Amino acid sequence: MQASPLLLSARALACRRADRMLFAGLDLALAPGAALHLAGANGIGKSSLMRILAGLAAPFAGTVERHGPVALVQEKLALDGSQPLGRALAFWAGIDGADPGPHAARLGLADLLDVPVRYLSTGQRKRAALARLLGQQAAIWLLDEPLNGLDTQGCALVGALVAEHIGTGGACLIASHQPFALPAGALPRLELAGFVPAPESGEWA
């Protein structure tokens, strides 16, 4: 068992890009079974926050604690464009020790496994990234714009996958400028706009 009941917690996070403070003073906590919708306009710093929470980027200030493996679905696909989808997914399944077949089928990719990744549509690529996510078996899901390019049915599927994940004790943070809902209803929202410092507060270098 983990010492901390929280899977992911962040305290007083601040992020700075060049001479602009994107956000500051952000606190966040995700317990097992929790999901949170991170909302905000384009360019406000959602993706930067996701990368900081994933440990891929260092915050300008503040600390992040993770208790469990982290999965990140972002715009970068991390699948070889020249390879057939089945082989590209099998590469990650090999590293994650997963069976890629059922996950690909669940995401409606079963007929596309022979198609090179570069020929897939935006929505199909997103589905492929989600198939990799399922194989990773990580407790903490960070989904950066998971609905981009997905059709209605795909959006509903993401909601169902998130509900299933938090139902089994995982935690999920969804960054999306679109409305995001679980099958059971809306989920708590965190508006990143509330943490953007005013320009005159001396944060401009």
Place this chain on the structure above:
Amino acid sequence: MGMRAALWAIFRRDLAVLLLGGRQGGALLPVLFFLAVAVVFPFAVGPDAALLARCGGGVLWVAALLAAILPIDRLVEPDLDQGFFDQWALRGLAEEGVVAVRIAAHWLSFAPPLLLAALPAGALLGLSGEAIAMVELGLLAGTPGLAALGVLVAAVTAGLKGGAALGGLLMVPLAVPILIFGAGTLASGGTSGAALAGAASLVLVAMAPFAAGAAIRAGRG
């Protein structure tokens, strides 16, 4: 799945990508370039067999060094762009390990074809069997260092505008010790030059994963 199995999977993918290379020519392009230099050189200096035999070994070394520069832009940057390094980091795989694996895969895709191509290239330049053997020995000792240097320079210049050209400029001076010792086997006639080239190679192979890993982490925003 353990770390060793994961690195093995990455190694197999690296080797497939670097050998075949998709649309970017893979392992064939540097070797063709190397052969082309050996073919063109006699046209430029004329058919003086003694002169060709005297400087042919050095020409092969310079050609090998330039051929080692060609693949730099596809050693690290594509995987950084596509988020592979992000996903490996999330799985707790250290950049150092991934880079060490990539150096091994790059060497395997680069050096054996080059060593093979050096045989006809040496013959084209009229090198004696003994001189070709010396070039082969020196290249065998020096190419691991060139591979490590290539991956290191690729990691440092990944994401920069004009990174490929800058990579070449960075690589040439850093490869000078290998070149001096490796080509030195031809002048001295012994194997001491190859041994020193091997030593320089080993230093680079030992250092490059740490330096390249640090560069990849620092470049991640």
